[in-house]
Amino acid sequence: MTIDFYYVLGSAPCRSVLLCAKSLGIELNLKETNLMAGEHLKPEFLKLNYQHTVPTLVDNGFALWESRAILSYLVEKYGKDDSLYPKDPQQRARVNQKLYFDMGTLYQRFAEYYYPALFAKAPLNPDNYKKMEEAVGFLNTGLEGQKYAAGDTLTIADLALVATISTYDGFKFDFSKYPNVAKWYETCKTTITGYEINQKGIDEFVDKFYGLLPK
């Protein structure tokens, strides 16, 4: 059995999948993909993923992209139990809610604030920073009275969210006004199997991009 994994270590969605593989004890056949060199636009990659994004997983011929879909697939296919992605409909709904929040709000707002400056030399828009703060505030409220994002046990929602929150952290977001997020982030760092891989990716992302921000 070979599971090919096309990825960039600095990318948040790729890091969440790497964490999931560590938690499940699955070995991925790592295929680092150089986006700057356009490797994701080559015909052989487009045959796997016409949307040309990383992460892309190819499990014995089955190609899948969209990191959160990959996370749930890996747990359903390879998890020894359902703890990372509970089968109970309401527990699963809570996990899905956080995954959609991560994709559509938390990560999206980071991208809306920073990407125009990083990739199009546009000025930073303070209104969009407020939106990022609001999103972290939502996460903070949701974490009240619980250890992890979707309840008291670690799920794939935490893996996706910690990849995003650590990206905020790499770009020096101040979590002091969000104590539940700060506490949960520390819990994630110490309880997620193989967390170091996420840190390594963040360091790479920050090294490459933080210096490009307008002064």
Ligand SMILES: N[C@@H](CCC(=O)N[C@@H](CS)C(=O)NCC(=O)O)C(=O)O
């Ligand atoms: N929602 C997607 C986002 C994937 C994504 O946009 N990946 C970026 C790298 S972080 C990429 O591959 N960009 C190249 C492109 O879109 O051509 C996911 O979670 O997998």
